[in-house]
Amino acid sequence: MITIDGTEVPFEAGQTIMDAALAADIYIPHLCHKPGLSPHGSCKLCTVDVDGRAVSACTLPAAEGQKIENNTPALNEVRKTITQMLFVEGNHLCPSCEKSGDCTLQAVGYHLGMLDGHFPQFYPRRAVDASHPTLMLDRDRCIMCELCVRASREIDGKDVFAISGRGTGRQLIVNSATGKLADSDIETDDLAAHICPVGAILIKDHGYEVPIGRRTFDLHSVAETDLEEIILKKTVHHDQDDESVEKEGGMYSA
Amino acid sequence: MTSSYQLNQTDHLLHVLFNEQQKSLHISNAAITSIAAQLNLPRAQVESVVDFYSFFHRTPRGRFDILFSNCTSCGDLKLMQQLCERLQVKPDNTRADGLVSIGQTSCIGMCDHGVSLLVNGITLTSISAQQIDHMAELIEAETALAQWPASWFKVGNNIRKEGLLLASSFEPGGALKAMAGRDGAAIIDEITAAGLKGRGGAGFATGMKWKFCREAQGDTRYVVCNADEGEPGTFKDRILLNSHADTVFEGMTICGSVIGAKQGYLYLRGEYRYMLAALENTLQQRREKGLLGSNILGLGFDFDIHIVIGAGAYICGEESALIESIEEKPGIPRIRPPFPVTQGLWGQPTVVNNVETLVAAARIVLHGHHWFVSSGTWQSRGSKLLSVSGDCARPGIYEYGFGITINEILNDAGAEHVQAVQIGGPAGRLIPADHFEHRIAFEDLATGGSFMIFDHSRDLLEVIHNFARFFAHESCGFCTPCRVGTTLLKNGMDKICSGHGTAHDVDEMNRTAALVSRRSHCGLGMTAPNPIRDGVKYFPELFEARLLHQEMEPEFNLDASLEEARNLTHRDDEEAHL
Ligand SMILES: Cc1cc2nc3c(=O)[nH]c(=O)nc-3n(C[C@H](O)[C@H](O)[C@H](O)COP(=O)(O)O)c2cc1C
Ligand code: SF4
Ligand code: SF4
Ligand code: FES
Numbered sequence: 001m002i003t004i005d006g007t008e009v010p011f012e013a014g015q016t017i018m019d020a021a022l023a024a025d026i027y028i029p030h031l032c033h034k035p036g037l038s039p040h041g042s043c044k045l046c047t048v049d050v051d052g053r054a055v056s057a058c059t060l061p062a063a064e065g066q067k068i069e070n071n072t073p074a075l076n077e078v079r080k081t082i083t084q085m086l087f088v089e090g091n092h093l094c095p096s097c098e099k100s101g102d103c104t105l106q107a108v109g110y111h112l113g114m115l116d117g118h119f120p121q122f123y124p125r126r127a128v129d130a131s132h133p134t135l136m137l138d139r140d141r142c143i144m145c146e147l148c149v150r151a152s153r154e155i156d157g158k159d160v161f162a163i164s165g166r167g168t169g170r171q172l173i174v175n176s177a178t179g180k181l182a183d184s185d186i187e188t189d190d191l192a193a194h195i196c197p198v199g200a201i202l203i204k205d206h207g208y209e210v211p212i213g214r215r216t217f218d219l220h221s222v223a224e225t226d227l228e229e230i231i232l233k234k235t236v237h238h239d240q241d242d243e244s245v246e247k248e249g250g251m252y253s254a
Numbered sequence: 255m256t257s258s259y260q261l262n263q264t265d266h267l268l269h270v271l272f273n274e275q276q277k278s279l280h281i282s283n284a285a286i287t288s289i290a291a292q293l294n295l296p297r298a299q300v301e302s303v304v305d306f307y308s309f310f311h312r313t314p315r316g317r318f319d320i321l322f323s324n325c326t327s328c329g330d331l332k333l334m335q336q337l338c339e340r341l342q343v344k345p346d347n348t349r350a351d352g353l354v355s356i357g358q359t360s361c362i363g364m365c366d367h368g369v370s371l372l373v374n375g376i377t378l379t380s381i382s383a384q385q386i387d388h389m390a391e392l393i394e395a396e397t398a399l400a401q402w403p404a405s406w407f408k409v410g411n412n413i414r415k416e417g418l419l420l421a422s423s424f425e426p427g428g429a430l431k432a433m434a435g436r437d438g439a440a441i442i443d444e445i446t447a448a449g450l451k452g453r454g455g456a457g458f459a460t461g462m463k464w465k466f467c468r469e470a471q472g473d474t475r476y477v478v479c480n481a482d483e484g485e486p487g488t489f490k491d492r493i494l495l496n497s498h499a500d501t502v503f504e505g506m507t508i509c510g511s512v513i514g515a516k517q518g519y520l521y522l523r524g525e526y527r528y529m530l531a532a533l534e535n536t537l538q539q540r541r542e543k544g545l546l547g548s549n550i551l552g553l554g555f556d557f558d559i560h561i562v563i564g565a566g567a568y569i570c571g572e573e574s575a576l577i578e579s580i581e582e583k584p585g586i587p588r589i590r591p592p593f594p595v596t597q598g599l600w601g602q603p604t605v606v607n608n609v610e611t612l613v614a615a616a617r618i619v620l621h622g623h624h625w626f627v628s629s630g631t632w633q634s635r636g637s638k639l640l641s642v643s644g645d646c647a648r649p650g651i652y653e654y655g656f657g658i659t660i661n662e663i664l665n666d667a668g669a670e671h672v673q674a675v676q677i678g679g680p681a682g683r684l685i686p687a688d689h690f691e692h693r694i695a696f697e698d699l700a701t702g703g704s705f706m707i708f709d710h711s712r713d714l715l716e717v718i719h720n721f722a723r724f725f726a727h728e729s730c731g732f733c734t735p736c737r738v739g740t741t742l743l744k745n746g747m748d749k750i751c752s753g754h755g756t757a758h759d760v761d762e763m764n765r766t767a768a769l770v771s772r773r774s775h776c777g778l779g780m781t782a783p784n785p786i787r788d789g790v791k792y793f794p795e796l797f798e799a800r801l802l803h804q805e806m807e808p809e810f811n812l813d814a815s816l817e818e819a820r821n822l823t824h825r826d827d828e829e830a831h832l
Contacts, residue, residue: 041589042733047773054772059589081769085738119742144731162298165305166567166584168741170731175298177287 002066011062018046018058021070027223028070029079029108031086031197032145033058034227037154040146043086045079045108080112088117089168090124091140092198098207099199101215105143106198107222126171131182134204135193142172142200152192160186172200197227263560267293267303267582271310272524272565276374279352280314299583306584306730308359308566309375309524316348316355318393321372324724325361325486326717327643327706330369333386334358340390354393360568360724361486362525365643365706366412366650373399377528378406409528411493412650415666417637418629419498419613420653422621426500427545429508429620434553438468438512445615448623449635454480454571454608455678455702456777460615463605466595468513470603477509477518478580478599478606482564482571484523485679486724487704490639491609493651495522495529498613499536503559505612507546508619509605510557518559519599521576524566533561568728572776573606574598575730586732587776610639610703629655634695642667644676644707652705660690663705671709674793679704680721681781684788715796718789719747725782736779739770743786750800754811757804760797764790 001008002017004026011020016039021028032043041059048057049069057070069075086105094100126139144163152160160181164173176183186193193201212218216225263269270293274285281289281304290297304310320337323329338345338356348355364370367379376399381389385406392402413420433441446461467475479502483491494502506518522530537559540546548556567585569575575585577599598604607615614636618626630636634656640663643649647668654663664672675685677694678701685692685699692699708717726744731737746763749755767783774780790797798804813832820830 039589041775044734044773044775056589056775061591078769078773081765082734082773085734085742089738089741119738120745122738122741144737159296159298162296162302164298164302164584165731167726167729167731167737169305170737171305173298173301175296177297179283179301 001064002062002068004068004070005072015062016058017048017050017055017060017062017066017068020062021057026070028057029076029111029222030058031104031108031143032147034147034151034195037147037150040150043143043145044082047078047082048075076112079108080114081118083109083112083114084116084118086143087114088119089122090143091121091126097141097199098202099141101210101212101218103199103217104197104222104227107217107225110217111222122168124168129174129181131180132184132186132204133182134188135181135186136202136204137172137174137181138200138202139172140200141198143198144170144172145197147195147197148172148192148201151195152186152190156186156190156192158185158190158192160184160190160192263562265293266562267295267300268307268563268565268579271300271304271307272375272563275310275315278314279317279319280311282312293582295582302584303582306567307524307564310565314348314352316343316353317396318354319374320354320356321359321362322356323360323362323364323370323372324358324720325365326708326720327365327487327649328361328363328367328370329358331358333369333381333383336383336386337390340387341393353396359525359566360484360728361488363483363489363492363523364409365487365489365641367409372525375524375527376407377409377525379409381406407528409492409496411497413493413653414642414648414650415652415654417653417655418626419610419617419637419639420651422617424498424501424504424617424620426504426540427543427551429501429504429616430545430551430553432620433508433511434551438514441508441512441619442468444623445618448614448618448626449630450611450614450618450626451634451696452608453610453614453638453702455485455681455700457696457700460607460611463595463607464509464512466593467603467605470596472596472601472603474517474602475510475513475515476599476602476604477506477513477515478573478576478594478604479506479518479520479612480571480573480576480606480608481520481526482523482568482576483526483609484568484571484728485681485702485704486721487641487643487676487679487706488702489641489643490651490703492526492529493639494609494613495526495533499533500540501613501616502609503536503540504545505607505614505616506559507550507557508616509607509612511550511553511555513603513605515605516556516558518557519580520559520561521570521580522561522563523570524564527563530561530563537561567730568724569730569776569778572778575776576606577604584730586730587778608702631657631693631695631697633697638694638701639703640694640701640705641703642705642707645669645672645709645712646707654694656695657693659693660685660699663694664690664707667707669707669709671711672707673710673712674708674714676706676708676717676785677701677704679706680724680785681777682784684718684785684792686792714789714793715747715751715800718785719751721785722747725778729778729782733775733779735770736774736776736782739766739774739779740782742766743770743783747786750797753800753802754814755797755801757801760790760801 009024030046032040039059041056046057129137149161152158290300322334343349346357369381370379450460451457570579570585574588579585594604626636640652722744726740729736729740771783
C-alpha cells in the first residue's frame with residue numbers, strides 16, 4: 001500500500017505512483033504521460049511530494065509505505081506555475097485554436113485555476129508545416145511532451161517525430177529527407193497523428209465539427225475525463241450527447 | 255572478445271559531425287542526410303544531435319571560427335568586441351567574405367590563464383589587448399594556425415600546491431601489478447576502507463558504486479571516465495589528463511577488472527580537444543606495454559579504452575546525459591532510477607567516475623588505504639584538487655587535505671579584499687566573507703573543485719547575471735521547470751542589472767528559483783538558481799541598490815519599449831518619447 005493524500009492505495013510491483021493512482025481513480029495532473037507509452041517525466045506537472053521529496057509520479061516506482069502528497073494547495077500552485085510556463089514559452093492563442101475545448105493544456109489550466117500567463121510571453125518563432133494532405137503541424141503550440149514521438153516509435157512502429165535543439169530552442173522535427181511531414185511515412189490513422197494533447201498536430205478537414213462549448217473539457221473537468229477516450233473519439237465526440245450540456249454547462253456557455 | 259555494442263571510434267556521430275563542421279564550416283541538410291545514411295541512423299537523430307551541441311552549426315562559420323570564453327575567470331567579452339571591431343564583424347555572425355566568425359562559449363577551463371578562446375576548436379590562452387591586434391592581422395592575412403606564435407597555444411599546469419595525489423610519482427602499470435593476487439572484492443574493500451567518495455561533485459562512495467555495478471545483472475559492463483569538466487571555474491581534470499593520463503587510464507583499467515568490463519570510454523569535453531593526440535598516444539603506449547588489450551600483464555583480463563569527444567554541452571557532464579552522448583544522442587538526462595550502475599551505457603551496468611576519482615582509486619590500490627586516510631577529515635578522506643581562479647595573485651591548482659578553510663586557501667592564493675567566493679562553480683554556493691571559516695569537506699562545503707574569487711572591485715550582481723545566462727544557455731530543455739525557469743531567471747537578472755527591476759521582480763525570481771530548484775528533472779535545474787538564491791540571501795543590498803523602486807509593483811518601461819517603433823520610423827524627436 002501507498003498513501004496518497006491520506007487515502008490508502010494498492011499497487012502492483014512495477015507500477016509507478018501514477019499507475020497506482022490512475023487505477024484507483026485518483027487524478028494526478030499530467031501532460032506528458034499516457035498509459036501504454038513509456039513514461040517520460042518531462043512536463044513535471046505530475047510532481048508530488050513523497051515523504052517530503054519532490055518526485056515525478058509518472059516515473060517513480062511505487063514502493064511500500066510511501067506517503068504521497070498530491071492534491072494540496074501548495075502543489076497545485078506549483079503546477080499552475082508550471083502550466084503558465086508552458087503557456088508563455090509557446091504561442092497559445094486559444095480562441096483561434098481548433099483544439100480549444102479539447103486541449104489538455106487548456107483543461108489543466110482551468111483545473112488549476114489559472115487566470116493568466118503570469119510571466120511575460122516568450123513569443124518564439126517556430127515554423128508551421130502544412131505539407132501533409134491530411135495532417136497539420138503548428139509548432140507554436142508544441143509543449144515538447146514527446147507523446148507523438150513515443151506513439152510513433154512504440155505503437156505505430158515508425159519513427160516520424162523527434163525533438164531537436166536545446167533549452168528554449170527545442171523544436172519538434174520530422175524524420176524525413178526534407179524535414180516535411182508530407183515526406184514522412186506517417187498516416188492519418190497512426191496514433192502519433194491523434195495523440196497530441198494540444199493543437200500542435202491537427203487533422204485537416206475536421207475543423208470545428210464539434211462547436212466550442214460542447215467539447216470534451218467544456219463538459220467535464222480534466223480530472224474526471226478519461227484522456228484515452230478523447231484520442232479515440234477525436235472528431236466524433238459529444239455531438240448527440242447534449243443533455244449533459246444543459247446540466248453542466250460548457251466553459252463558454254452562458 | 256569485446257561487446258557487440260562497441261563503437262568504432264572514427265564512426266562516432268560526434269566525431270563524424272566534427273569533421274564535417276571543420277571541412278564544410280557547417281552541417282548542411284544534405285550532409286545530415288548523407289551522414290545519417292552512412293552511419294545507418296535515423297535522420298532526425300542526426301539532426302537533433304547537430305542542433306543540441308554548441309559546436310555544430312547549420313549555417314557556415316568563418317574559416318577562422320573564434321569562440322571567446324564568457325566565463326568570469328577565463329573570459330572577457332571586451333576583447334571579443336575589440337576583435338570584432340578590428341575585423342569588422344558582428345558577434346555571432348560570419349563575415350560576408352567567409353573569412354571569420356566570432357562568438358562566445360561557456361567556460362573553456364582555462365581560468366588560471368586569463369582570457370582564453372577557441373580558434374577552430376583549438377585552445378589559445380592568456381590573451382591581451384595587444385595580442386588581439388596581432389591576431390586580427392594574422393586572420394586578415396589568412397595565416398594558417400600552424401604559423402601563429404606557438405606560445406599563444408601554451409597551456410601550463412600551474413600547480414601551486416601538491417598533496418597526496420600530485421606529489422607522488424607513478425610508474426605506468428604500477429597499480430595493476432599491485433592488484434596481483436587480490437580479487438575484485440578485495441580491491442573494492444581497499445577502496446571502501448579508504449573512504450573514497452566521488453570527486454565529480456555528488457560524492458557517492460566509489461567502493462559502493464563499483465560493488466553495485468559488479469553485482470548488477472548484465473551481458474557486459476562498461477567503465478566511463480567523466481572528463482567533461484564543464485563547471486565554470488574548474489580545470490583540475492585538465493591537469494590530471496595532461497600530466498597523469500597514465501594514472502587515469504590505470505584507474506579505469508582497475509575498475510574494469512573489478513566490475514568485469516572489457517571496454518572503457520573516456521568522455522573528453524570538446525574544449526579539451528587540444529589534448530586528444532597526447533591522450534591517444536598514451537593509450538597506444540599502454541597497449542604496447544601490455545597495460546591495455548588482452549590478458550593485461552598476464553592477470554587474465556581484457557580491457558581497452560576509447561575516447562569520445564563532446565561538442566559543447568555542459569549537461570553532458572551529468573552522468574546519464576553523458577551516456578546518451580556516447581550513444582550518439584542529444585545529452586538529455588535519463589529518468590533515475592534505474593541508475594547507470596544497473597542500466598547505463600547501452601542498458602548495461604556502467605560505472606561513471608570522475609577523472610580525479612579514478613586517479614585516487616589507482617593510487618589507493620598502489621599505496622593502500624592507510625596512505626589515503628592520512629589526509630582529510632574522518633568523513634572526507636584524502637585530498638581534493640581545487641581549481642583556484644579569479645581575483646588572486648596565484649591562480650592554479652591547489653591540492654589540500656579535506657578540512658582546509660576558505661581563509662587558508664585565500665591566503666595561499668594571495669587574494670585580498672575578497673568580497674565573495676564561488677565554491678563548486680555556478681552550480682555550487684556563493685560564500686560571503688563572514689563564512690570564510692568554513693571548510694572544504696563533504697560535511698561542510700562540498701565541491702567538484704571550482705574555487706572562484708571575487709574581490710571588492712567586482713560587480714557581484716554581474717557575476718550572478720553571468721551565471722544565470724550560463725544556465726539558460728546550457729539547460730538541455732527536457733523538463734519544463736528548468737527549460738522555461740532558467741530563461742525566466744536570466745530575464746529577471748537582465749531586468750535588474752539594467753536598472754529596470756523592482757522589489758516585485760526580486761520576489762518573482764525568488765519564487766521561480768524555489769520552483770526550479772525543487773521540481774527540475776536533474777542536477778542542472780536543481781542547482782541553477784543557487785547563485786541568485788545565495789545572492790539575494792547574502793547580498794540583498796546589492797539587489798536593492800540596483801532597483802528602480804522598492805514597491806511591490808511590476809515595472810514596465812513604456813518609453814524603452816517604444817525604441818523599436820522609433821527605429822522603424824526613424825524618429826527620435828520629443829514627440830516620439832513619453
Ligand atoms: C549538470 C551536471 C554537470 C556535471 N558535470 C560533471 C563533470 O563535468 N564532471 C564530473 O566528473 N561530474 C559531473 N557531474 C556529476 C556526474 O553526474 C556524476 O555524479 C559523476 O561523474 C560521478 O563520478 P564520481 O562519483 O567519481 O564523482 C555533473 C552533474 C550534473 C548534474
Ligand atoms: S507535437 Fe504535440 S504530442 Fe508532439 S511533442 Fe508537441 S505537444 Fe507533444
Ligand atoms: S533540469 Fe534542466 S538540464 Fe536537467 S533535464 Fe531538466 S531541462 Fe534538462
Ligand atoms: S506527467 Fe509526469 S512529468 Fe509529465
